[in-house]
Amino acid sequence: xxxxxxxxxxxxxxxxxxxxxxxxxxxxxxxxxxxxxxxxxxxxxxxxxxxxxxxxxxxxxxxxxxxxxxxxxxxxxxxxxxxxxxxxxxxxxxxxxxxxxxxxxxxxxxxxxxxxxxxxxxxxxxxxxxxxxxxxxxxxxxxxxxxxxxxxxxxxxxxxxxxxxxxxxxxxxxxxxxxxxxxxxxxxxxxxxxxxxxxxxxxxxxxxxxxxxxxxxxxxxxxxxxxxxxxxxxxxxxxxxxxxxxxxxxxxxxxxxxxxxxxxxxxxxxxxxxxxxxxxxxxxxxxxxxxxxxxxxxxxxxxxxxxxxxxxxxxxxxxxxxxxxxxxxxxxxxxxxxxx
Amino acid sequence: xxxxxxxxxxxxxxxxxxxxxxxxxxxxxxxxxxxxxxxxxxxxxxxxxxxxxxxxxxxxxxxxxxxxxxxxxxxxxxxxxxxxxxxxxxxxxxxxxxxxxxxxxxxxxxxxxxxxxxxxxxxxxxxxxxxxxxxxxxxxxxxxxxxxxxxxxxxxxxxxxxxxxxxxxxxxxxxxxxxxxxxxxxxxxxxxxxxxxxxxxxxxxxxxxxxxxxxxxxxxxxxxxxxxxxxxxxxxxxxxxxxxxxxxxxxxxxxxxxxxxxxxxxxxxxxxxxxxxxxxxxxxxxxxxxxxxxxxxxxxxxxxxxxxxxxxxxxxxxxxxxxxxxxxxxxxxx
Numbered sequence: 001x002x003x004x005x006x007x008x009x010x011x012x013x014x015x016x017x018x019x020x021x022x023x024x025x026x027x028x029x030x031x032x033x034x035x036x037x038x039x040x041x042x043x044x045x046x047x048x049x050x051x052x053x054x055x056x057x058x059x060x061x062x063x064x065x066x067x068x069x070x071x072x073x074x075x076x077x078x079x080x081x082x083x084x085x086x087x088x089x090x091x092x093x094x095x096x097x098x099x100x101x102x103x104x105x106x107x108x109x110x111x112x113x114x115x116x117x118x119x120x121x122x123x124x125x126x127x128x129x130x131x132x133x134x135x136x137x138x139x140x141x142x143x144x145x146x147x148x149x150x151x152x153x154x155x156x157x158x159x160x161x162x163x164x165x166x167x168x169x170x171x172x173x174x175x176x177x178x179x180x181x182x183x184x185x186x187x188x189x190x191x192x193x194x195x196x197x198x199x200x201x202x203x204x205x206x207x208x209x210x211x212x213x214x215x216x217x218x219x220x221x222x223x224x225x226x227x228x229x230x231x232x233x234x235x236x237x238x239x240x241x242x243x244x245x246x247x248x249x250x251x252x253x254x255x256x257x258x259x260x261x262x263x264x265x266x267x268x269x270x271x272x273x274x275x276x277x278x279x280x281x282x283x284x285x286x287x288x289x290x291x292x293x294x295x296x297x298x299x300x301x302x303x304x305x306x307x308x309x310x311x312x313x314x315x316x317x318x319x320x321x322x323x324x325x326x327x328x329x330x331x332x333x334x335x336x337x338x339x340x
Numbered sequence: 341x342x343x344x345x346x347x348x349x350x351x352x353x354x355x356x357x358x359x360x361x362x363x364x365x366x367x368x369x370x371x372x373x374x375x376x377x378x379x380x381x382x383x384x385x386x387x388x389x390x391x392x393x394x395x396x397x398x399x400x401x402x403x404x405x406x407x408x409x410x411x412x413x414x415x416x417x418x419x420x421x422x423x424x425x426x427x428x429x430x431x432x433x434x435x436x437x438x439x440x441x442x443x444x445x446x447x448x449x450x451x452x453x454x455x456x457x458x459x460x461x462x463x464x465x466x467x468x469x470x471x472x473x474x475x476x477x478x479x480x481x482x483x484x485x486x487x488x489x490x491x492x493x494x495x496x497x498x499x500x501x502x503x504x505x506x507x508x509x510x511x512x513x514x515x516x517x518x519x520x521x522x523x524x525x526x527x528x529x530x531x532x533x534x535x536x537x538x539x540x541x542x543x544x545x546x547x548x549x550x551x552x553x554x555x556x557x558x559x560x561x562x563x564x565x566x567x568x569x570x571x572x573x574x575x576x577x578x579x580x581x582x583x584x585x586x587x588x589x590x591x592x593x594x595x596x597x598x599x600x601x602x603x604x605x606x607x608x609x610x611x612x613x614x615x616x617x618x619x620x621x622x623x624x625x626x627x628x629x630x631x632x633x634x635x636x637x638x639x640x641x642x643x644x645x646x647x648x649x650x651x652x653x654x655x656x657x658x659x660x661x662x663x664x665x666x667x668x669x670x671x672x673x674x
Contacts, residue, residue, distance in 0.1 A: 097451070098451070099449065099450045099453070100451035100452070101451075102448055102449055102450070103450055103451065107449045109450035109454070111450075111454050116414075116454070117450055119441075119442070121437055121441045121442075124410070124437055124438070124441055124442060125442075126410070127407050127408075127409070127411050127414060127438060128410055128411075128413055128414035128417065128442060129414060130407070130410070130411045130414060131410065131412055131414020131415040131416070131417065131418065132415070132417065132418050133414075134411055134414065134415045134418075134420075135414070135418030135419065136418075138370065138396060138415070138420060145414075157406070158406045158407055158410065158437075158438075161402075161406060161407030162407055162410075162411075164402055164407070165401070165402065165407055165408070165411065168402065322447060322448045322452040323447070323486050324447065324487065324489075324511050325455035325457070325510040325511050326455075326509055326510040328536075328537055328538050
């Protein structure tokens with residue numbers, strides 16, 4: 001059984017956190033290029049600007065704590081240690097993809113790393129995370145289930161249902177509201193009666209608070225405390241992270257709603273730049289080490305990209321192979337309605 | 341049980357036997373739903389189970405169908421085997437996003453990394469003047485969805501054997517019971533009797549016309565077959581027992597012998613179960629058919645409250661008789 005990471009990371013871990021945030025940033029930038037080149041289809045939602053929220057959260061958890069996310073989840077998979085090659089190949093719809101090309105950008109999963117997936121229905125994964133927490137409660141183990149969802153999802157009724165059951169049954173779950181302030185093009189002030197989201201959990205007997213989602217160390221400390229409550233006191237917790245995504249909702253969003261002024265204000269607090277400054281200031285890294293790390297990250301991303309492009313497509317003969325875990329006949333279609 | 345005559349038990353008790361036996365067999369099986377514990381279940385299927393298995397395995401929930409259905413999907417992803425009771429199929433509509441977007445898709449969408457071994461039990465059907473919100477038959481909605489398995493038992497024996505199979509199955513199984521059948525008695529086999537999915541059964545042999553019917557409609561079809569026999573028409577009644585998978589072989593074999601078919605379904609007619617089954621039969625048996633396939637459905641209306649209207653809206657034996665005779669060029673369907 002692994003031990004919980006400390007609320008304050010040591011120097012090695014901080015260097016790794018900076019590297020992971022950089023990897024997520026560069027991976028997302030590359031995904032954007034692949035999309036513009038027509039190699040990625042469908043929706044592509046980038047997490048640029050949200051790296052501190054992702055890395056601060058994942059680094060605060062044990063690697064075997066179940067994690068669920070939304071469709072903006074490349075970063076969660078990377079932070080959990082999934083192979084960048086397999087993620088990029090999934091985005092390109094290749095057979096080597098982490099989900100065999102069946103899921104795409106919005107539906108990554110890495111079961112071996114307890115990353116239970118990205119989901120496309122806003123709020124729809126929150127009950128699943130509650131069920132992962134239920135399983136822990138049922139078996140009496142000490143896992144903590146963490147579900148990351150947006151402030152937009154917090155307006156979905158099923159999230160309130162989950163707050164209630166988590167509070168009622170004292171389930172070991174952390175509800176993580178990543179408030180990036182826009183549900184697609186709708187700002188919170190036009191979607192929510194009250195602009196803070198964390199108080200919504202409080203009436204269900206769930207301890208809840210808000211932190212700066214642009215500050216990776218603040219996120220790390222907050223999620224550590226939330227996970228401690230869930231793991232040691234077997235009480236649910238809810239943390240709201242205030243953050244900002246630099247890009248539109250997805251690649252198909254021209255991002256005309258948000259003012260240039262607003263974007264600049266948030267970019268001035270860029271999570272990578274500020275964290276790097278902290279680490280340089282404390283002598284945890286020097287400029288040469290940062291440069292070297294960035295070059296290594298670029299090589300990883302180049303390699304992932306190249307691997308994905310060169311990977312074979314999924315054979316069409318496998319179209320229906322995985323519809324059922326227990327197919328009822330040998331029909332290669334698997335999903336066939338009818339017994340042949 | 342070898343050597344003994346099988347016991348006569350109700351459909352309700354048969355379901356309860358399946359649940360108890362599977363819970364004793366496998367610690368990963370637990371029950372979750374509204375009023376299933378302290379209240380013994382809205383239809384008393386789970387009576388006494390809280391006392392035997394305790395609060396961790398027999399869980400009373402708040403009225404929150406989407407939430408607890410989703411919770412059970414997550415628990416299944418973690419390797420447990422939840423058996424959800426949604427009080428009636430009508431309330432499953434509230435949980436439809438969890439069932440369709442998550443339960444049915446997770447295995448496929450994530451490349452087969454995680455199965456979702458769960459059962460969602462729920463009774464449906466009309467006939468008790470419960471009007472529009474409490475009288476649905478939604479087999480077609482669930483059967484529409486790849487990734488689900490859909491089970492529709494008509495007898496106590498099938499209720500037990502199919503539920504045991506469902507609990508041991510690694511996929512999400514929609515287990516549709518009938519409110520009108522809970523008190524129905526019949527023989528039931530012992531512990532090890534599992535009925536595989538995708539095996540239709542001939543309820544009554546006949547040479548003149550095939551009637552396909554499931555769940556409570558099996559009994560309506562058998563009553564109709566009795567009346568037809570009095571007129572010299574021998575109808576064969578076949579119960580598919582599961583719609584995903586569907587045992588088309590058995591259905592088509594029968595239709596090729598009788599050259600006529602009527603499909604009876606308590607759901608609505610448009611894009612319904614009868615329409616789907618009839619399409620399969622047209623594709624498989626077109627050259628053998630002597631008449632268009634008949635469909636008997638509930639009327640294409642929200643279920644009315646008034647007793648006379650409700651009875652007029654639900655398939656009755658007389659409707660089935662008329663549809664069979666129509667395939668033989670005798671009389672006109674309703």
